[in-house]
Amino acid sequence: MHIITSKKRPRVLIVGANFGGLSAAKALPKGFQVTVLDPWPYFEFLPNIHELVSQIKKPGQIRISRRKIVEAAGHRFLQEKAAYWLPRENYVKTENGTEVPYDFAICAIGGAANFFNAPGAEEIAVGFKSVEDCHAIGKTLAMRMDSGKPFSIAIVGGGIEGVEALGEVLRRYGKRPGIDIHLIDGNNRVLGFGPPGLHEMVVDRCRNLPVSFHMGRSVRKVSTGTLELADGETIPADMTIWTGGVKPRGELLAWGLARESGEWAPVNDSLRSIEHPNLFVVGDTAGLNKPLAKQAYHAMDMGKCAARNIIRLSKGKKLTSFKPSPKPTLITFGNLDTYLVADSFSLAGPALSFAKEAVYQTVMPQFDPGWKTGRAVRAAARLTSGIWGKALPYALSPKELICLGNFRVIR
Ligand SMILES: Cc1cc2nc3c(=O)[nH]c(=O)nc-3n(C[C@H](O)[C@H](O)[C@H](O)COP(=O)(O)OP(=O)(O)OC[C@H]3O[C@@H](n4cnc5c(N)ncnc54)[C@H](O)[C@@H]3O)c2cc1C
Incomplete structure (x- = not known):
């Protein structure tokens, strides 16, 4: 019509x-x-x-x-x-x-954030869907870690958000005494959309770190200070981070x-x-x-x-179809590793974090309409926290990344 x-x-x-x-x-x-x-x-x-x-x-x-x-x-x-x-x-x-x-x-x-109707989840867990959510998590962790008391964190969901959340907690607090981290997911492996070896790599990176993986298990109830799993086990959780995807x-x-x-x-x-x-x-x-x-x-x-x-x-013209462009998925795991999952191959290597940073550095200015000086200032702010220099050429070209070497193929 x-x-x-x-x-x-x-x-x-x-x-x-x-x-x-x-x-x-x-x-x-x-x-x-x-x-x-x-x-x-x-x-x-x-x-x-x-x-x-x-x-x-x-x-x-x-x-x-x-x-x-x-x-x-x-x-x-x-x-x-x-x-x-x-x-x-x-x-x-x-x-x-x-x-x-x-x-x-x-x-x-x-x-909308999907809490899968788990009682207490929406009220007690912290979401992972906005700057406000993640800024609040960052501030709370910084404050609680300063106190030096033992602290348990439960991360619900082992998809991209859950693994990236775990990576950032480990980046900053992985070696802090008294921290205890639990990752829970109903699937048997984290990042289930990728090759099976991806799960093994993530778990292997956590070998000497205070992380327990509770795979193939779901959350029955979230309460203040604890998380109850469907099989009855209770996990201590001073903070529950909920990364259940969208509905x-x-x-x-x-x-x-x-x-x-x-x-x-x-x-x-x-x-x-x-x-x-x-x-x-x-x-x-x-x-x-x-x-x-x-x-x-x-x-x-x-x-x-x-x-x-x-x-x-x-103008009364015929409509065009939407043709999705295939792009690799990039998952950063703090400073421990980065994974790139494409249709035909998957790679791992901390240096791939260049690519994720490059996507950010490339896409932000596409939205930022700032006048010249403002834009330069904001761009500089972004550059200082990134690893921009080497990243851009590799941002969207996995083949170039393989040529760089130093990556492991995930099977
Ligand atoms: C933690 C996290 C990590 C992610 N990582 C990646 C990644 O690495 N790569 C990637 O490609 N994607 C990633 N995604 C997914 C990506 O962010 C989403 O696919 C993308 O934001 C979808 O864009 P959108 O415009 O459809 O919706 P959104 O970005 O969700 O925006 C929807 C907007 O609609 C507004 N809105 C809602 N209701 C109303 C209303 N009634 N009236 C007016 N406005 C309303 C909201 O305020 C919001 O601003 C990630 C998402 C999360 C949460």
Whole structure:
């Protein structure tokens, strides 16, 4: 179905302003009246928030003002949360009561932390989904470690977030007497999406460190100071860090963008909502026919694709399909190791942390609209905490990385 609008400047509403929503906003020309909604003032570079746990990065290094990004693109930013969405009437109302009618819309609201309904988890455990979460973990650890008393940390989830959290705790506190760390996961291996050898490598790196792995076990209940596993064992936990992945936000069903509870918003291959022809869904929220890993680089590509399709739709042109670009997954394990998992091969080696830093150093300036001096100052701040010099050429080229040598192949 083609939608041709007679409006001189068609109105586009983007709900959610992180990787997906902001990439879409930046790709829409000023010929559209674009409004971007998000309740939080900062764009957050989530792939590096684990570094706040060891405090090797500060919040200001992984945050950028959303208003600045959106206004630099010539659009309007409203720091408000979408509360009601009536897609058949092309209308959104915010929590503050602002009404935003539109001709085209993009939903980019990401996902919600998944606590798997474990009693006490949401109330007592600390999440791992924002700068605020990880900064709070970093500050609490620094304070508690200063006291010199024994301290137990439970990390729930052995996916990317859980392993990166463990790595940062070990980077800063691994040799501190009295620390005791537990990693719990329902799967039998950490980083289960990678080759089996990956689990062995992570465990091997922890051989002489105070870490216990509780694999193939799930959490029944979180209480203050303890964690109860489904088999009845109790684990001491002065702090529980919950890294359970994301689930669809309840709003998707309430707004009619999903058909049932727990479903991501279904889209066709041009990212168009299957229910609402002038609405696109991008990033983690998009429920594609062939599900993709919930990753920032896919969210950015989807945002650009949705913007391109809105431009085409407004001119009555055929829509283009979203073609995911294969990129390796990079997982840093503190200063102990870094893993690169690609479709056809997987590598390990601490020097690979260059690549993760390079992705951060390459992507942040793409969002940072700062004027010349400001940008230089912010870039310098980022450079001082990184290993930037050697990283960039290898950022997105695994073949070049192999040529560097000094890596172990993971099988
Ligand atoms: C700890 C961690 C590590 C990660 N590591 C990597 C990695 O190494 N590589 C990688 O590619 N990806 C990584 N990811 C995944 C990546 O961050 C996500 O895939 C990406 O953030 C998705 O982008 P998005 O724009 O779809 O959603 P999000 O980034 O989640 O943004 C959604 C936005 O919508 C806003 N919003 C929500 N509800 C409303 C509402 N009602 N009204 C208005 N706004 C709303 C939110 O405030 C938020 O700003 C990681 C994620 C985490 C948490």
